[in-house]
Amino acid sequence: MSRTPIPKRLKEARDRAELSQTELGIAAGMDPSGASARMNQYERDKHVPDFQTLRRIAVVLGCPVPYFYAEDDDLAEILLHLGKLDDSEKSALLEGLRNSVRRGDSVRL
Numbered sequence: 001m002s003r004t005p006i007p008k009r010l011k012e013a014r015d016r017a018e019l020s021q022t023e024l025g026i027a028a029g030m031d032p033s034g035a036s037a038r039m040n041q042y043e044r045d046k047h048v049p050d051f052q053t054l055r056r057i058a059v060v061l062g063c064p065v066p067y068f069y070a071e072d073d074d075l076a077e078i079l080l081h082l083g084k085l086d087d088s089e090k091s092a093l094l095e096g097l098r099n100s101v102r103r104g105d106s107v108r109l
Helices: 006-017 021-027 035-043 051-061 065-069 073-083 087-103
Strands: none
Touching (some): 006 065, 051 065
């Protein structure tokens, strides 16, 4: 069992982006000679990227950083969709959620 959901999420996002480990590593600012090996170690759970490295990877893959930490698949997918919203859309969604909670309503989509 993995120590963290990062390896699974990283591989899923990389596959979705149709990038090789080398391409992703280089695009995230890693030395080209070691990019593939480092990405392979992250995906195999041999090493865990530090936050700054994961942030650079997230930018390349178009994913919010919290996506990589989501243990639940549904939550991970929700985070991917949230990451695509602009600030005003996020604010409107958050306000709607707050209002639903205050009223004790179940959230309806």
